[in-house]
Amino acid sequence: MASDTRPRRPFRNLSAKIASIPMIVTAVCVFLGGTLWTVVYSFTNSKLLPRLNFVGLDQYDRLWSTPRWLVSIENLAIYGVLSLIFSFVIGFLLAALLDQKIRFENTFRTIFLYPFALSFIVTGLVWQWILNPDFGVQNIVRSLGWESFTFNPLYDANLVMYGIVLAGLWQGTGLIMCLMLAGLRGIDEDIWKAARVDGIPTWKTYLYVVIPMLRPVFVTTLVIVMAGIVKLYDLVVAMTSGGPGNASEVPAKYVYEFMFRAQNLGQGFAASTMMLLTVAIIIIPWAYLEFGGRRRG
Amino acid sequence: MIRRSLAALLAASVVLPVAARAADLEVTHWWTSGGEAAAVAELAKAFDATGNKWVDGAIAGSGDTARPIMVSRITGGDPMAATQFNHGRQAEELVASGLMRNLDEVAAAENWKDVINPPSLLEGCTLDGHLYCVPVNIHSWEWLWLSNQAFADAGVAVPTNWDEFVAAGPALEKAGKVPLALGQQGWQMSGLFKDLVLGLGGKDLYLKVYGDKDSDLAGGADMAKVFKALGDARTLAKGSNVQNWNEATAMVISGKAGGQAMGDWAQGEFQVAGQVAGKDYTCLAGLGGAQYITTGGDAFYFPALEDEEKSKAQEVLAEVMLSPETQVAFNLKKGSLPVRGDVNLEAANDCMKKGLAILKEGNVLKSADELLSPDTTTQLNDLMSEFFSTELTPEDAQARFAELIASAD
Structure with missing residues (x-):
């Protein structure tokens, strides 16, 4: 970088540096400090109050032999894979359709984006009613005459996660669509014209020309969606509170309940450290490829 | 459930500023069903009659929802004047870290050692020889x-x-x-x-x-x-x-x-x-x-407060909760058994009488919350x-x- 050759001037832009001190302090103390603190205390047997009484990897041993935690991880994987694939596919399709210079585009965009204005708690409550067998879809279809119709995902341990994915997609796809649409609008009109002159069909243009050009948009979207997946908590609480049984438990809920209900901070910290590790495993290789690779190339 | 607890929190936030007057005590609990609310109103009435004011801090959604809120308020330095827990091990660490005041003086003045029956209830409230909570009823699961x-x-x-x-x-x-x-x-x-x-x-x-x-x-x-x-x-x-x-x-x-x-x-x-x-x-x-x-049950703990007058009022509240009249009125509404052996429970119904008979024979065990x-x-x-x-x-x-x-x- 050029700054290496220039003489260091620590007092240059002093006011800007002073102004950013609060942000730096927050980042270092709260985020980094808090993270380190949590990791350190996850090796202790802290109960209701944090204590520095180290017990090695006991909390992790227990964590990975707890069926509820294993179910939580499995559920997060199901939710993550499904919502990642579907929100990308549906979001991109909707964006591509809206990009065809249709009439009332603003209206459609508003309709698709509207669910995003609702919190997960509200979304969860709404979908809990829609999927409730006594009030929702099942009841309506049955009252239309199809008596044997069964659609009861939230009370079936094998289906409950799919019910939650459905609500999550309804809430989040609109945002993905908007991000993709913004990306599509950034594609130069001349590229379309060139493709048309060469006689390439539209779908091929999308697949081989436009999508590769949208890579930065996809990466941003990926990060947003992934962050939403890992912190999944409120949707589950509002829809099923982890039930039936513990069929829809998720890691964030495990962390909360062991920290506050079970009064076992150590166990909660161990679980949250595992969550951090998961995020790190995803983020670090990606960041390496994204930023490290470019400098070399 | 969530909506109700949110509503309760909102209500509590409105009520809180009023608690500034010296003898207003905020009491948190999770008694929100019909029968429970009727019972807690008896406690409030008895306390208000002493010239102090009971500020109700009900947290809806069962103890599992309420306890984390109570604990974080106490550890976070914003304690209420009194709070419900099930006696036993739920508040063990709070007591051990000195966040609760001990009630030895009130207990001695009111002679709780002799009137509370079964005596094991007080054991559940005692840590290192000091008394930290007031059992208000005996609840049995069975x-x-x-x-x-x-x-x-x-x-x-x-x-x-x-x-x-x-x-x-x-x-x-x-x-x-x-x-x-x-x-x-x-x-x-x-x-x-x-x-x-x-x-x-x-x-x-x-x-x-x-x-x-x-x-x-x-x-x-x-x-x-x-x-x-x-x-x-x-x-x-x-x-x-x-x-x-x-x-x-x-x-x-x-x-x-x-x-x-x-x-x-x-x-x-x-x-x-x-x-x-x-x-x-x-x-x-x-x-x-x-x-x-x-003999699991509910007990009230009193967080250590700095305000002199509030601390005095806490003692009054502790006393009121165990007075024979309050015990009868409260427990009849709640359907639980009183913690005093010397009160008259003629108004008790069949089921409560069954419970009282078992209590009299001494067939009482520690609750799972204590174990x-x-x-x-x-x-x-x-x-x-x-x-x-x-x-x-x-x-x-x-x-x-x-x-x-x-x-x-």
Whole structure:
């Protein structure tokens, strides 16, 4: 970088540096400090109050032999894979359709984006009613005459996660669509014209020309969606509170309940450290490829 | 549930600023069902009569929701003046870190040592020789509530023990009833389980497994019987899709369900509905088996405050809660038993009299809240809610239970 050759001037832009001190302090103390603190205390047997009484990897041993935690991880994987694939596919399709210079585009965009204005708690409550067998879809279809119709995902341990994915997609796809649409609008009109002159069909243009050009948009979207997946908590609480049984438990809920209900901070910290590790495993290789690779190339 | 607790929080935030006057005490608790709210109003009335003011800080959504809020307020440096916990180990660490004030002086002045019965209640409030809480009632888990009407509709006699109840299951189902009403929350399921351990397995089994954490016994033949009964309960509870305990009780009250295993706080709901013990509903102590009750219950803890006047008012509140008049008024509404042996409970109904008789014989045991740490309780609740929602076999569940008891602290 050029700054290496220039003489260091620590007092240059002093006011800007002073102004950013609060942000730096927050980042270092709260985020980094808090993270380190949590990791350190996850090796202790802290109960209701944090204590520095180290017990090695006991909390992790227990964590990975707890069926509820294993179910939580499995559920997060199901939710993550499904919502990642579907929100990308549906979001991109909707964006591509809206990009065809249709009439009332603003209206459609508003309709698709509207669910995003609702919190997960509200979304969860709404979908809990829609999927409730006594009030929702099942009841309506049955009252239309199809008596044997069964659609009861939230009370079936094998289906409950799919019910939650459905609500999550309804809430989040609109945002993905908007991000993709913004990306599509950034594609130069001349590229379309060139493709048309060469006689390439539209779908091929999308697949081989436009999508590769949208890579930065996809990466941003990926990060947003992934962050939403890992912190999944409120949707589950509002829809099923982890039930039936513990069929829809998720890691964030495990962390909360062991920290506050079970009064076992150590166990909660161990679980949250595992969550951090998961995020790190995803983020670090990606960041390496994204930023490290470019400098070399 | 969430909406209600949010509403309660909002309400509390409106009420809080008023608490600035010296003798206004904010009291947090999770008594929000009909019967419970009526009971807590009696405490408030008695305290207001002393010239102080009870500022109600009800947190809806059962103790599981309320306790984290209470604990974070106390540890976060914004303590209320008094708060409910179940006596036992829930507040153990708060007391140990000096966040609660001790009540030795009030206890000595009011002679609690002699009037509180059974004395084990005070032991649950004592740490290192100091007293930290005021037990206000005795709650026992070990009751089976039966709807006389449901059994009449099904054409079978009202059962007198668990086996008869299980046998009556098919007849109830035929009559379109849910045999066993059970809220789909872990604590209700592990409550039912504990009732089965004590009712069918007896006192020794309960104390050895829950108290001594004897994992061999927990995996043994006696417990296998209990787990078999739990399997029966799972079959009987099919079709019970309610969440909260009082919704399950409502199913029994309306005759839609045959029975519910629930603590004696359920009785308050029957009373609010205007039902009469013995005529409209029947109660079986110890599920009709071993006649023991556990003396879990509610207690009030008083966080250490700096404000002199509030601290004085805390003492007044502690005194009022245990006065004979308050004890009678409160417990009649709540459906629980008073903590004083010297009060007159002529107004008590059939079920409370059964409880009082057991209490008199001294057949009282420590509650699971006193024996198990909240950590173990949570693990047990998880196991139970998994058992009731999946096809987990009783044998596998027992193996998991034995493991859990082995690692309990």
